[in-house]
Amino acid sequence: MLSRLALRPFRPIKASEVTVNSTRNAYIHFKRKWDVNSYDEMRELRKMLGSITDKDAMMATIANRCEEPDKAEWPEPNRMTRRAGVIAKKLGCMSYWTRDGESHAMCALQILDSTVMDVSVMGPDDRTGVWMAGGQMTAEEIAKTPDYKLEPFRARSMHPCHEVRFMGTSIDSLLPVKTVLGSSHFRCGQFVDVLGTSIDRGFQGGMKRHGFKGLPASHGVTRAHRAIGAIGHKKDGLWRGTKMPGHMGGYRRYARCMRVVRVDHKNNVIFVRGRHTIGYITEFVSIHDATYYPPHSAVPHPTHFTARDGELPEQQFWDEVIQPGSDTFVFEGESN
Known part of the structure; x- marks a missing residue:
């Protein structure tokens, strides 16, 4: 066992x-x-x-x-360390080339200056973490928002935001209120989990929802070509969980273990490998360190501090990615 x-x-x-x-x-x-x-x-x-x-x-x-992060003594991260996540907006997909000549898709996620709004340490629900706010409202949106939604921001002297989400962390990764997290929170090569709301497609049939084959086009089938067919012979009803037509999408889902292949610190955008990021374009998502992979050795703990970790370049790329403007093929002269 x-x-x-x-x-x-x-x-x-x-x-x-x-x-x-x-x-x-x-x-x-x-x-x-x-x-x-x-x-x-x-x-x-x-x-x-x-x-x-x-x-x-x-x-x-x-x-x-x-x-004073450069002078403070920070606890060493271990297997139980879990850093805070950030709130980002899905911008769309594009492609990149690797050094072995293969093209892959990547998704662009813009981090919206996620700010720590509150801290929870073993609260009534036994959760430890931080409440992050992201996506600042415009003046017109603030004027149309009810006062009860703006009170938490006014009490903390913060600009009202569209999204407020709880990010579970370990105790050694807590951050003070009003700490702003950006693209420097992540490093190229690490794996992340992206949490979002899947595209809501409404009520759909069995062929679209579950990928059923459907019925034949002829040989006695009349106006039932997209039917699901037999659903069992249980006398007192159906088996629980039987695949049938129903509502599709609109659920909170994770895209697990997506590698960060590029980080744009100038525009606060990170690019993750794959196009299967959850949700519509311009949808709000949460980005966390991957659960099923060990933490990356270059990831700053609990976040990036300029005084301790130094300045970062505007663009950072994964080692396997061909950077824009670089030579893709090198021709060497024949040796005599």
Whole structure:
């Protein structure tokens, strides 16, 4: 049994699976047996959570670290570290060429200056993370927005935004309020998960919704060519989950393990490999570090600080991508 569990992919421990009781002793609820990797990791997590006595004091410590990131002592990231995500807008798809001469599709996602709006540390729902706001409203949109939606932004002296989403993080990756995350939060070559709302296609038949073949075009079939056919012979109804016509799309879905192939720091745009990013163009999406891949070694923790990590160029490319303007073929002279 242990050997079978060891073959399954490792999933980092979520903050929602960790709870602190009234005596400040940390204990872990594991929903899957293969989350237990070693007692050393559990002991480190208890030590980290047991030192928390006051949320305000902890946030003051985090704020002091971010003010002077080059002088502060940051905790080393581990397998349980989970950084904050960002809010982005889907711009569309384009292609790129690799050094082996192959063309691939990539999707452009513009990060909308995601700002930390609030911080949750083991709240009533046992979640630890930050509330991110992105996509600033125009003056006309603010005038048409009800006051109850603008009050949370006015209380924090922030510009109203279209999207506010919760981003689960580990305790060592929390950020102070009003911290702005941009394209420098990610690095070329790392894998990310993109969360969005799939395209809503309304009520669809079995052929479009599930890819059924349909009925023959002739040989006794009359006006039922796109029917789904037999659905079983259960006497007291249908089996639960039977594939039938119904509503298609409009669900929250993940596009997992998409590699970042290009980062445009000037326009705050990242390009991820593949065209299967969820949602319409101009749709809001959330970008997180990939769950099923280990963290990239070059990823800054908890985010990029110019004083600590230095300035970044306007454009960054993955090593396998041919950069625009570079020579694709090199002709060398024949040796005598």
